[in-house]
Every structure is written in C-alpha cells, then in structure tokens.
Amino acid sequence: MLPIPPDRYKPPQSRAAQAVRGSRALFVGCVAAGLFVGCGTVPETGRSQFNLISASDEITLGEEAYAEMLKGAKVVTTGPDFVRVQRVGERIAQAAERRYPNAVKGFEWRFTLIESPDVNAWMLPGGKSAVYTGLLQVATTDDELAIVMGHEAAHAIARHGAERMSRGVATQVVLGAVSATGEVDPAIVQATAVAYGALGETAFSRSEESEADEIGLMIAADAGYNPTAATGFWRKMSAQGGEKPPEFLSTHPSDEKRATRLANLMPKAEAIYRERTGVSP
Numbered sequence: 110m111l112p113i114p115p116d117r118y119k120p121p122q123s124r125a126a127q128a129v130r131g132s133r134a135l136f137v138g139c140v141a142a143g144l145f146v147g148c149g150t151v152p153e154t155g156r157s158q159f160n161l162i163s164a165s166d167e168i169t170l171g172e173e174a175y176a177e178m179l180k181g182a183k184v185v186t187t188g189p190d191f192v193r194v195q196r197v198g199e200r201i202a203q204a205a206e207r208r209y210p211n212a213v214k215g216f217e218w219r220f221t222l223i224e225s226p227d228v229n230a231w232m233l234p235g236g237k238s239a240v241y242t243g244l245l246q247v248a249t250t251d252d253e254l255a256i257v258m259g260h261e262a263a264h265a266i267a268r269h270g271a272e273r274m275s276r277g278v279a280t281q282v283v284l285g286a287v288s289a290t291g292e293v294d295p296a297i298v299q300a301t302a303v304a305y306g307a308l309g310e311t312a313f314s315r316s317e318e319s320e321a322d323e324i325g326l327m328i329a330a331d332a333g334y335n336p337t338a339a340t341g342f343w344r345k346m347s348a349q350g351g352e353k354p355p356e357f358l359s360t361h362p363s364d365e366k367r368a369t370r371l372a373n374l375m376p377k378a379e380a381i382y383r384e385r386t387g388v389s390p
C-alpha cells in the first residue's frame with residue numbers, strides 16, 4: 110500500500126506529528142471540495158491530484174537531488190551523442206513550455222548525458238534530467254529519443270514524485286521539506302531522487318507510467334517528432350530486460366495493453382504533429 114516502500118525510504122524521526130494531522134485535514138478537504146491547498150490538476154490528462162509539496166519547493170529538491178546524482182557520474186559534454194541529446198531535449202523543453210506553461214514555471218532545463226551501459230533516463234522536478242549512453246543504443250532515431258525524453262519530462266510535469274511523497278509514508282516530513290531559509294533535508298532529497306526513478310529501482314506505478322506515456326507522446330508530437338514511433342520503440346524497450354530494468358519497464362503494462370493505449374492516443378498526437386509540422390506522420 111505504501112507508495113514508497115519503507116525499506117527504501119526512511120523518514121527522519123524528528124518531525125512533528127502536527128504536520129501529519131495537518132496533511133490529513135488537507136486531504137479530506139481536497140476530496141470534499143476539490144480546490145483546497147494541496148490539490149492540483151495534471152495537465153493534458155486533467156486528473157486531480159493531492160500534493161503537499163509546493164512546486165517551488167519541489168524544484169529545490171530536484172536541484173539538490175540532481176547535484177547528488179551527478180556526483181561520481183561520468184558526464185559526457187562533447188561529441189555527437191551529447192549534441193543529439195541537447196537537440197532533442199531543447200525541442201522537448203520548448204514543446205512543454207508551449208503546452209503546459211503553468212506546470213513548467215520555474216523549470217531550468219538540463220539534459221545531461223551520462224556514460225553508462227544502463228538503458229535508462231530520468232527527469233527530476235525543475236527539468237534537470239539525464240540520458241544514459243546505453244539508452245541511445247536502443248533509441249536510435251531522434252523520434253524514438255523524443256518519445257522517451259518526453260515520457261521522462263511528463264513524470265516531472267505531472268509531479269508524480271511529489272504526489273507519491275504526499276500520499277505516503279513521507280507525509281509527516283514533506284510539509285517541512287524546504288525551510289524558509291532554503292535548507293533541505295537530505296533524506297527528502299534522496300526520497301525525491303528515488304521517487305523520480307533517478308536512484309534505485311523503479312519508482313512509478315503502472316497508472317503513472319500510463320499517464321507519462323500519454324503526456325510524453327503529446328510533448329514529442331508538439332516538438333515535431335513523429336508520435337507513431339512510440340509503439341515500436343516501447344516494444345523494442347521491453348525486449349531489453351536485464352537485471353536492473355529501467356524505470357519505464359518494470360511496472361509498465363504488458364506490450365499489448367501499452368500498444369492498445371497508444372493506438373487510442375494516436376489520433377490526438379497525430380493531429381498535434383500535423384499542426385506543428387504541416388505534414389502527416
């Protein structure tokens with residue numbers, strides 16, 4: 110039931126129980142009225158979500174988690190792969206700014222390329238993201254890379270990690286995640302990295318993966334990348350496997366379900382692509 114398994118997330122013991130009571134009251138109010146503080150709406154899908162962490166606090170947490178993630182990582186800053194990730198990333202960022210200006214307010218996009226055989230990518234709150242060189246072996250076209258980078262951007266835009274922390278065992282601490290002076294709790298920084306799939310194993314649920322697929326598909330189409338690449342790409346990804354499956358594989362629905370969902374979304378994505386590029390996908 111707990112969104113973040115207790116063995117992976119250990120909240121500090123020092124926070125007040127008062128915050129827990131406060132969050133429960135918020136949750137009840139949220140359900141009853143639908144517009145209290147703590148309620149938000151996911152762009153594109155229109156889903157209501159309960160979120161105790163403010164967007165600006167979440168961005169602070171994302172920046173801290175990003176700095177932690179890059180410690181010891183082999184960051185690539187030149188060469189064709191680097192240029193490719195910047196090229197696709199910038200268009201993804203522009204499309205997200207166009208489509209969801211409110212949801213990406215305060216984002217300072219960063220598309221880091223990390224030398225690693227892992228077939229993986231992630232984006233933290235605030236737009237700080239990483240693509241691993243192993244992923245580029247699978248996402249061989251820019252259309253495919255845009256599908257996966259759009260998907261990662263979607264998790265950050267939909268604030269899936271903050272929502273998860275707000276619902277779960279971390280509730281008692283998230284209210285004080287960032288102090289008035291901007292200090293952050295290292296445990297929550299770590300929880301943020303876990304919640305966005307940057308650290309450890311898969312963090313997202315199937316429904317979050319589905320939502321990220323949907324939002325990501327529209328972002329990629331709006332960025333001028335062919336959305337029809339998605340179905341074949343995800344199928345190719347699911348053939349990867351390995352001991353440490355990337356965040357977008359271990360909980361996602363079966364190939365068939367994912368293909369059906371994508372087929373249902375495709376007319377909308379194709380229309381966005383046509384409008385953006387003037388050509389049919």
Ligand SMILES: [Zn+2]
Nearest residue numbers: 318321356357
């Ligand atoms: Zn995902």
